Amino acid sequence: MDKLLEVHDLSVTYQNVTALDHVQLDLPQGHRIAVIGPNGAGKSTLMQASLGLIKSQGQVKLLGQPVDQVRQQIAYVPQRANVNWYFPVTVEEVVLMGISSKRWGFRRISKEARARAYAALETMQLIDLKNRQINQLSGGQKQRVFLARAIAQDAQAYFLDEPLAGVDQNSEKIIIDQIKAFQAQGKSSVTVHHQLETLKEYFDYVVLVNKKIVGAGPLEQVLNQDIINLTYTGTNNLGLEG
Numbered sequence: 001m002d003k004l005l006e007v008h009d010l011s012v013t014y015q016n017v018t019a020l021d022h023v024q025l026d027l028p029q030g031h032r033i034a035v036i037g038p039n040g041a042g043k044s045t046l047m048q049a050s051l052g053l054i055k056s057q058g059q060v061k062l063l064g065q066p067v068d069q070v071r072q073q074i075a076y077v078p079q080r081a082n083v084n085w086y087f088p089v090t091v092e093e094v095v096l097m098g099i100s101s102k103r104w105g106f107r108r109i110s111k112e113a114r115a116r117a118y119a120a121l122e123t124m125q126l127i128d129l130k131n132r133q134i135n136q137l138s139g140g141q142k143q144r145v146f147l148a149r150a151i152a153q154d155a156q157a158y159f160l161d162e163p164l165a166g167v168d169q170n171s172e173k174i175i176i177d178q179i180k181a182f183q184a185q186g187k188s189s190v191t192v193h194h195q196l197e198t199l200k201e202y203f204d205y206v207v208l209v210n211k212k213i214v215g216a217g218p219l220e221q222v223l224n225q226d227i228i229n230l231t232y233t234g235t236n237n238l239g240l241e242g
């Protein structure tokens with residue numbers, strides 16, 4: 001099976017904090033993958049290091065290649081909290097910025113790219129808000145703007161860092177429907193997720209992280225209370241450390 005991600009001996013240290021400790025991970029293509037683990041477990045760090053966005057030790061391949069070779073095929077949506085929402089741009093401009101290449105420049109967007117941006121805004125139910133400044137949006141609307149920008153990129157794989165954090169129910173449904181649509185189109189998604197109760201409904205593959213990979217695989221095979229306890233508390237129901 002073709003691989004989405006191959007991580008070998010990946011470690012990340014911030015000043016004196018070890019966020020990831022010699023991580024090994026292989027992920028297949030074509031799934032709706034959830035990354036779960038307690039606060040500070042290294043989920044965002046794993047995503048960013050896998051995409052070559054932060055300094056790390058170890059080897060990473062995406063879609064069978066070094067990250068720099070496949071950047072065009074990867075879309076990344078960071079945590080909403082890490083975006084400067086006071087930057088004065090409209091919803092439409094944010095989506096267009098995501099797909100304007102240096103060749104076109106921001107003011108010369110091809111017709112085809114503009115059509116893709118509009119289609120993505122329609123899909124995210126944002127077309128009526130396209131001229132609104134992004135700082136005037138709700139949390140769920142902001143998240144959908146960044147997902148629209150990722151959709152317009154027409155990538156092969158989507159990496160989403162906590163897209164459901166603090167969003168309203170309507171936005172949550174729109175975002176999950178899109179994650180399912182990516183899979184129906186033969187694309188892959190990796191989502192940092194915090195709600196254990198919706199895991200089975202939303203995802204079909206899971207990665208459990210706590211500085212190392214505690215478990216990874218098809219959700220039905222891997223997920224049980226023991227492995228959840230081991231990930232979140234460091235012990236299973238026998239009180240043994242894993």
Ligand SMILES: Nc1ncnc2c1ncn2[C@@H]1O[C@H](COP(=O)(O)OP(=O)(O)OP(=O)(O)O)[C@@H](O)[C@H]1O
Nearest residue numbers: 014015017019037038039040041042043044045046
């Ligand atoms: N830029 C940074 N500088 C210093 N320490 C950092 C930095 N980014 C993350 N850390 C630390 O690294 C560890 C892992 O952080 P990370 O954000 O990857 O975890 P997470 O699982 O995504 O957490 P959360 O669920 O709270 O978002 C934490 O201890 C965090 O405090």
